[in-house]
Amino acid sequence: MAFLDSFLIRAALGGVGVAVAAGPLGCFVVWRRMAYFGDATAHAAILGVALALALEAPIFGGVLVVALGMAATIATLAGRGAATDTLLGVMAHSGLATGLVAVSFLPNVRIDLMGFLLGDILAVTQTDLLLIWGGAAAVLGVLAWRWRALLTATLGADLAHAAGIDPDRERMVLMLCLALVVAVAIKVVGVLLIGALLLIPAATARRFARTPEAMAAGAIALGMVAALAGVWLSFRFDTPTGPSIVCVAAGLFAVASLPGIPVPSRS
Template sequence: MLDDFMVRAALAGIGVMVAAAPLGCFVVWRRMAFFGAATAHAAVLGVAISLALSISVFVGVLAVCLAMAITVTLLAGRGYAMDTLLGVLAHAALAVGLVAVSFLTHIRIDLMAYLFGDILAVGHADIGVIWGGSLLVLGIMIWRWQAILLATVSEDLAYAEGYRPFRDELLLTISLAIVIAVAIKVVGVLLIAAMLIIPAATARAFSSTPERMAVGAGLIGTIAVLAGLTGSWYLDTPAGATVVTAATILFALVNIAARLKQH
């Protein structure tokens, strides 16, 4: 477990959770789970564009996720049902991305690594990108926490306090796109939404304030990362999927304990 690549994997996983924890709380409160999953699916198109243009995968994924998030935010409420809009854009981007990847015959592509993550192959440069993006998102969350929280509770209340809910919603979607871009190496396109939602949903069971829920989600996510990597090491299972499995087990245990305490 103390091998260099495992240390890098742990640092990468914890780095993702630094941003995913507070952001995941807003995803849970605003019921944006489908939005997060849809934006993550669009990342496949970003991977295809990056490989075709020989640019950083992070840059390509970030560009596509930002375009997806901003498009949905701007079109929502303008004659389009949110779930329909997300379904069309997400699956269209995923399908186009997979088709585009199939044309890149001159490039060797490990598609499974992008779909399910390859946290054990994280390098020093990847860690820098992950922590840089995560700290940027964390800074946005701290800076606009009160405004986004008020907008989540009531848009009218946010307006009364002098905030602009639309601007803060846009910041939230941009932050979500950044987290997806940095997390694709860790848990992959198909499991990113799980690492946003499960730790936050777990922390909700024992948190009395929004701030405690955000901190609790970060702690639970960190425990899940370390437990998942340890389990992957000893059981020889896929690391990204094992991390999500560990988070799921924590979710079940915490909620069972909460129900028993109530009774």
């Protein structure tokens, strides 16, 4: 497809695809205070890269398997009463360190670690776009299907039980979606910055939204603006693309937080 021959077009579409998936999911990350969970899952993705290279399997598959395993492990340990913040810190740093060490043991394999750590969106291929947009569609489909149940479980476990909803199941649904976003976003912003792309647009949209649905739509829009502007700035000034995207998102958050910026009433 000639339209996709330009690496800038592919980069822009990749960034927008990740923003579409990360926006509404990031809202639940904000509401549930799960920011560290996103970091832990993303950091473990490097181990998935090493696993995929060792088995000569697709990178996406290795990252997804490890991210899902990390999500299930954290959910299981947290359910047994472990201190969540401590657990996430241990898992995040352990996963990243183990992955980096594992990569160093791979014989005759040369990889761009900076590309995996900070993203390499300008190298996104048409196959990568299929994975990114397919993952985004799957995440949006699951969130649309479970939206009311997820919102109810987010408000409180007691309310969820009263409504006949299993809050543990809904938490697992969120974790699985988060693992999928990590897998599709690794090439766009890298494992060190995926958490930022989940958190910052949602936190910015929260200031202006009256309803959960408006916040999710706002997070998508802000994420798309950050992705497109970040790609352009990276190309214009020869800066790392993943960090450029996050810097734009952070700038939008800073502007939205300025005193005097009008916000809607939530009465």
